Amino acid sequence: MKKVEEYKADPYLATVLNCALWVFYGLPIVHPDSLLVITINVTGLAIELFYLSVFFYFSPTPRKVKVGMWLIGEMVFVGIVATCTLLLFHTHNQRSTFVGIICVIFISIMYIAPLTIMRKVIKTKSVKYMPFSLSLANFLNGVIWVIYALIKFDLFILIGNGLGTISGAVQLILYACYYKTTPKDDEEEENLSKANSQLQLSGNEEQAKRASA
Template identity: 60%
Template sequence: MTVGQGMAMVAKPWPIGGKGFPTFYRIIKSKSVGEFKVDPYLATVLNCTFWVIYGLPFVRPDSILVVTINGVGLVLELIYVCIFFFYAPNKGRKKVIYWLGGEIIFIAAVSLVILLVFHDHKRRILAFGIICDVFNIIMYSSPLTIMKKVITTKSVKYMPFYLSLANFLNGCVWTAYALIKFDIFILVSNGLGALSGAVQLILYGCYFRSTPRDEVIEPKASQIQLSVSDGPDGV
């Protein structure tokens, strides 16, 4: 995973779908995906889907906010994936098909097992909550690579301030929601997310002055959303 990819994945259950618009507008305009990567969006589809299932009445009743927000995010992510699929070369299209197919099988299998084995809300909440937290924590921890880079280079060039702020506010809002609803699973992952965002902001404050003036710029939306491939896992 590249630095750009890590920063691209704002954690769930807050939807990040709207943030992909500039990137895919550029793809549509150029009629090519270039070297952009679809990985963050495929990962977010998986995460959104599990949070939607978690908030459904047969798992956790009275969680309409979790369902609606992640439902909107899921729809937007799927639209972006479809746009990527339309403009991608054959290799990129095969990757999307394989990953989406694998995700559908994985989600269906896990959900079926949990629903058949556990017949009460308490144990279903526990099972789905753990799964959602795992994916949420992975997404919240993804900026660790960029934070390490900031410390080693003493530069915030690769850590956009507004994205770090969004991560922090996202974690705080969902932590507050979890405290009101007393939802331990939303609380744990988003509490860690708020802490991660706070650390990013502190690092930004510490290393902003040591960053060369010509480097203190906000990366283009395309650079934040989908990093240019620089590894063997590129499309």
């Protein structure tokens, strides 16, 4: 049976909010000449929503409700940011500064979100719930955007993705440290089977003792 087990939606929810804010930041009414920022983050938003739809489908009902509420909250928040930006600020510099600061805050949250998974990796000495491909992608994404920010002299992109580079590097270090101690699926199934057999054997012995008594 397919299920999400102990995987968490936190990184995906954080990335959805982050991508939505950066799409708004890149719009001509906020920060002109940022087409690359828009296209990349629209693509990222679509991918993360697909991930969340899969996660949502295979999650138990309480977790579905939680994910749904978070998504609604994020949409409302982005709407509030957009409204405040357009009504309170009237120049590109003011708008890009206001939205840029918010983007830096939330891209930091996006890169901090995997801390819940990293803590689990350290606690269990297993990288089962921290896919290598995702960790590598986070690191490379941060590095590429840092280079872009240096070329474009965009401080907001530089700060946020500098943190992303550090976060991705830490994840890769943890992966290298705990990869060998991660039990394989076959080993886990074997251990579970042994535990069930021992439990059944203990139950049979207890029944035998009661019968003889």
